[in-house]
Amino acid sequence: MSDVGFRDQGLVPTSHRGLTYPFGDRVPDPATPTEVAPGVTWVRLPMPWALDHINVWLLGEAEDLALVDTGPDLPPVREAWQALFAGALADRRLARVIVTHMHPDHVGLAGWLCERDGATLAMTRGEWLTARMLRAHASDTPPAEAEAWWRMAGYDDAQIAEARGTGWALFAKGTSPIPGAFTRLSDGDVLNAGGRDWRIVVGSGHSPEHACLWDEAGGVLIAGDQVLPRISPNVSVGVHEPDGDPLGDWLASIDRLLALPADLLVLPAHGKPFTGLHRRLKALRDGHLGRLDAMAAALDRPKTALEVFAPLFGRAIRSGERSMAAGEALAHLHRLERDGRARRLVEDGVARFVAASA
Numbered sequence: 001m002s003d004v005g006f007r008d009q010g011l012v013p014t015s016h017r018g019l020t021y022p023f024g025d026r027v028p029d030p031a032t033p034t035e036v037a038p039g040v041t042w043v044r045l046p047m048p049w050a051l052d053h054i055n056v057w058l059l060g061e062a063e064d065l066a067l068v069d070t071g072p073d074l075p076p077v078r079e080a081w082q083a084l085f086a087g088a089l090a091d092r093r094l095a096r097v098i099v100t101h102m103h104p105d106h107v108g109l110a111g112w113l114c115e116r117d118g119a120t121l122a123m124t125r126g127e128w129l130t131a132r133m134l135r136a137h138a139s140d141t142p143p144a145e146a147e148a149w150w151r152m153a154g155y156d157d158a159q160i161a162e163a164r165g166t167g168w169a170l171f172a173k174g175t176s177p178i179p180g181a182f183t184r185l186s187d188g189d190v191l192n193a194g195g196r197d198w199r200i201v202v203g204s205g206h207s208p209e210h211a212c213l214w215d216e217a218g219g220v221l222i223a224g225d226q227v228l229p230r231i232s233p234n235v236s237v238g239v240h241e242p243d244g245d246p247l248g249d250w251l252a253s254i255d256r257l258l259a260l261p262a263d264l265l266v267l268p269a270h271g272k273p274f275t276g277l278h279r280r281l282k283a284l285r286d287g288h289l290g291r292l293d294a295m296a297a298a299l300d301r302p303k304t305a306l307e308v309f310a311p312l313f314g315r316a317i318r319s320g321e322r323s324m325a326a327g328e329a330l331a332h333l334h335r336l337e338r339d340g341r342a343r344r345l346v347e348d349g350v351a352r353f354v355a356a357s358a
Contacts, residue, residue, distance in 0.1 A: 017283070019229055019276035022265065027272060030080045033058060033088050036273055037220055037265065039194040045071040045080050047105060051231075054105045055269055057222055059194030064095035066193035067119075068213065068222050069269060072108035072174040081109065094119045096193065098185075100224030101207040102131035104174030106269065111176035122183040122191070124202060126209030131178050133240075138172030149239045151349040153326040154304025162319065185211050198222070203257065205250025206233040214260060221264045221277065227257065229271040232284055236327025237334060245338055247288060247331040254285045288332075295332050296341050302352035305329035 014021045028034040033041045041058040059066040071077040094117040099107045107127070114121050121128075137143070142164055150160045185191065187202035191213070198213040203226040213222040225233045235250045237243075262278040274280070294311040305326045309317050312332060317325045333353045336342035342353045 016230075018279045019274045021229075021272050021274050023273060025272075027053075031083050031087055033084070036267065037218060039196060040218075040220060040267070042267070042273070043084070046076050047072060048074060048076055051105075051270060053270065055267065055271075057267055059196065059198075061194070063091065064093050065089075066096040066098060067094050067113065068098045069100055069106045069224065070097065070109035070113055072104040073112065073176045074108070074174060077109065078112070081113070093117050096120050096122060098191070098193070098211075098213070099123045099127065100212065100222070100226075100269070101210040102127040102134070103207060103225070104171060106224065107131050107178065108175045111179055114179050120183055121179045121181070122185055124185045124200075124209035124211050127207060127211070128178070128182050128184075130208050131175070132180075134171040135175055135178055138169040140167040140169060142168040143239075145242075146239050148349060149242055152242060152305075152346075152351045153330060154306040154350060154352075155322075155326075159319075159322065163323065196220075201257065201260070203250075203253035205235045205246045205248075205253055210253075212257075214264070216261075219261065219264050220267065221260065222267045224269050226253065227266055227277065227280055227284070228268045229266075229274045229280060231270065232287060234324055234328060235288070235331050236324060237330035238327060243334070245331075245334050247335040248338060250331075251285060251288065251335075254281050257281055292332055292336060292339075292341075295329075296336055296355060299336075299342055299353055299355040300358060302345050302354040304350060304352050305333060308333065308353075 014024050028042055028044050030045055033043045036042050039059060039061050043056050043058060044053050045056060046052060047054055054071050056070060057068040094113055097110050097113050097119045099110055110121055113119060150163055185200045187200055189200040191198045191200060196215045196218055198215050201212040201214050203210045203212060206225050210224055210226050212224060212226050235246050237246060258278060258281055263275060264277050265273060265275055266277050267273050291312055295308050298308055298311040308329050309325055312329055333342060337344055341356055343356055345352045
């Protein structure tokens with residue numbers, strides 16, 4: 001199924017910003033699953049987006065395998081899987097599909113893969129329910145809650161009309177039908193897969209109930225999007241929980257993950273496997289704390305989420321990025337409010353925030 005593995009090829013580890021990449025700069029071809037630890041195999045699937053790949057992980061060496069994450073339900077990703085089933089995985093079966101969280105690049109092909117091989121699906125309850133809800137409510141007409149969210153974030157009429165024109169079915173377009181039954185994963189559970197015992201470590205903020213898989217004995221962490229080596233996962237207030245505090249959840253999750261060993265081999269959903277977990281977690285935490293300070297300093301007068309993009313991102317935001325950027329801005333504004341550093345003023349459905357001392 002895999003080549004001889006990176007470790008056996010004499011590759012020189014590389015480093016960047018305090019992280020070490022033990023397999024150097026090499027990444028596997030989509031058709032060539034590559035072993036990164038005994039019984040843990042890396043598959044990198046292409047995606048037709050700015051973030052052009054996702055890493056998924058096969059667990060096991062026998063005929064039946066477990067898979068962690070799937071890629072989105074898009075033609076190039078299905079084609080990559082079909083090539084794998086015709087080639088490197090021709091004599092293997094997926095017995096279990098484990099999904100870290102409900103975003104389409106992680107759960108998108110879960111239904112298709114489960115149906116193909118008769119596999120069972122394992123997720124946390126919060127992720128499964130959210131995925132099922134989003135797919136069931138897909139429509140070309142955005143719900144009233146979306147219109148209210150756009151107005152709250154500070155969209156003007158033209159921006160609302162533009163957002164309305166994108167429809168409300170993007171999640172469904174990137175996912176096959178979510179299975180109607182699943183095995184629940186909960187924080188602290190131990191899941192045996194591929195001859196290893198994986199403890200479930202749940203984080204939040206990027207998604208409702210994100211599952212990481214930690215092999216304590218082998219020193220491996222399958223991190224999904226909860227810890228990425230070079231980019232910061234999006235932490236956003238969403239339409240369905242407009243008063244939420246996802247950044248507070250995210251920061252609390254970082255504190256929990258810092259309790260794990262510092263020397264784990266981290267297998268992220270995007271980017272390359274790395275070591276330096278604690279350094280990366282602290283960098284993610286400090287980045288958000290710094291942006292909170294910058295945003296608090298900018299609230300010298302009441303401002304909407306769209307009016308604080310500059311201190312948060314330090315660059316212009318394109319129209320196609322507006323919704324995600326607004327969600328992240330609201331996450332920081334809500335955290336400032338909960339910390340007592342900002343006040344919220346709402347008029348005609350528009351939320352503006354001002355420094356508590358102003």
